[in-house]
Amino acid sequence: MSRFPLSARIRALPPYLFAELDRKKQEVRARGVDIIDLGVGDPDRPTPKFIVERMKKEAAVPANHRYPSYEGLPEFRDAAAKWYRRRFGVSLDPSTEVVALIGSKEGIAHFPLAFVNPGDTVLVPDPGYPVYHIATMFAGGRSHFLPLRRENGFLPDLDAIPPSVLAKAKILFLNYPNNPTSAVAGRKFYRKVLRFAQEHDLIVAHDVAYTEVYFDGERPMSILELPGAKKRCIEFHSLSKTYNMTGWRIGFAVGNAELVAGLGKVKTNVDSGVFQAVQGAGIAALESGDEVTDAIRKTYQERRDLLLPGLRALGLDPVLPRATFYVWIPVPKGYTSASFCAHLLEKAGIVTTPGSGFGRSGEGYIRMALTKEKGRIREALSRIRKVGF
Numbered sequence: 001m002s003r004f005p006l007s008a009r010i011r012a013l014p015p016y017l018f019a020e021l022d023r024k025k026q027e028v029r030a031r032g033v034d035i036i037d038l039g040v041g042d043p044d045r046p047t048p049k050f051i052v053e054r055m056k057k058e059a060a061v062p063a064n065h066r067y068p069s070y071e072g073l074p075e076f077r078d079a080a081a082k083w084y085r086r087r088f089g090v091s092l093d094p095s096t097e098v099v100a101l102i103g104s105k106e107g108i109a110h111f112p113l114a115f116v117n118p119g120d121t122v123l124v125p126d127p128g129y130p131v132y133h134i135a136t137m138f139a140g141g142r143s144h145f146l147p148l149r150r151e152n153g154f155l156p157d158l159d160a161i162p163p164s165v166l167a168k169a170k171i172l173f174l175n176y177p178n179n180p181t182s183a184v185a186g187r188k189f190y191r192k193v194l195r196f197a198q199e200h201d202l203i204v205a206h207d208v209a210y211t212e213v214y215f216d217g218e219r220p221m222s223i224l225e226l227p228g229a230k231k232r233c234i235e236f237h238s239l240s241k242t243y244n245m246t247g248w249r250i251g252f253a254v255g256n257a258e259l260v261a262g263l264g265k266v267k268t269n270v271d272s273g274v275f276q277a278v279q280g281a282g283i284a285a286l287e288s289g290d291e292v293t294d295a296i297r298k299t300y301q302e303r304r305d306l307l308l309p310g311l312r313a314l315g316l317d318p319v320l321p322r323a324t325f326y327v328w329i330p331v332p333k334g335y336t337s338a339s340f341c342a343h344l345l346e347k348a349g350i351v352t353t354p355g356s357g358f359g360r361s362g363e364g365y366i367r368m369a370l371t372k373e374k375g376r377i378r379e380a381l382s383r384i385r386k387v388g389f
């Protein structure tokens with residue numbers, strides 16, 4: 001018996017599915033193998049220099065050394081609103097419809113605390129970013145998982161949700177462009193989502209961390225572009241992937257003023273906002289032109305266009321990513337997600353992520369991240385060809 005038993009909520013957390021893989025990774029590394037890590041969703045390139053330079057300046061300003069404002073500097077919220085207008089044509093009131101976040105994960109994790117009561121249901125995509133489910137649990141809610149299937153373009157079948165579930169449902173979490181499937185949603189789907197949410201009085205919480213990592217010039221849209229969407233939608237945006245800023249911890253939530261204020265209420269009680277110097281650097285990023293994001297996209301597009309044909313030539317059938325820097329790949333016959341990852345790691349020294357780590361419907365897939373240079377991607381393909389499967 002532990003002297004400090006963990007709370008029931010922590011004990012109820014799903015098992016950490018990557019633990020076994022982490023252990024194997026250490027083991028393989030200890031054997032001296034040159035590991036190619038395609039597991040992590042963390043940009044390998046540094047933050048653009050002008051952002052770092054702005055940070056240096058802002059860090060020297062004494063006013064920035066004090067507690068920041070909870071909801072974010074007016075200048076940061078203004079820059080976020082202008083960015084939304086420029087990118088999506090969506091108008092936002094920076095004083096009521098925008099809140100700064102310590103990374104979008106923070107906002108997503110806190111959001112259910114503001115709107116979910118114990119016993120309420122939250123609709124959660126499966127496979128999906130694990131935080132939607134965990135945050136729901138922490139708020140005392142129950143997740144109802146929405147399977148994302150290849151035959152449906154990895155969009156949830158809303159009509160398949162039982163009425164008894166809908167009667168208790170408060171929030172519908174969505175994430176497009178999608179991690180881990182790389183799918184993008186279009187206007188028709190978002191229209192359906194809005195109609196459905198109105199009919200069942202749901203809040204739509206849309207995670208849009210990957211809207212700027214897209215391919216072939218096809219820009220993903222925001223659900224807020226639809227008329228009336230602001231009545232019940234909130235979007236979580238991040239500077240992490242858009243500007244190679246994962247370590248900086250900055251993002252923002254936008255949308256319905258009541259939803260933004262509810263999230264703000266949780267935040268004022270658990271954090272004290274984003275370091276103002278980081279917000280200053282965030283402003284520099286948001287105010288920069290398309291050439292910054294174009295360059296980032298070009299990098300991933302080249303890697304995608306190298307990896308995809310390579311995987312196909314090996315006999316695999318990967319989903320063609322339309323956005324995000326992930327490649328979602330069905331495992332070959334005879335393998336599970338975990339056993340194929342283990343095979344690639346043990347025999348080829350390649351780290352990938354088992355789809356089962358993203359939920360039950362992720363079983364049968366693995367995820368590769370395009371976060372390594374082309375030379376390493378070529379090397380990974382050549383190793384897989386050698387060891388086979």
Ligand SMILES: Cc1ncc(COP(=O)(O)O)c(C=O)c1O
Pocket residue numbers: 041102103104105106129175178179207209237238239240246250251
């Ligand atoms: C789908 C999705 N949403 C949100 C996040 C969180 O990003 P951040 O907290 O860095 O903004 C991630 C990070 O990997 C993600 O994959």
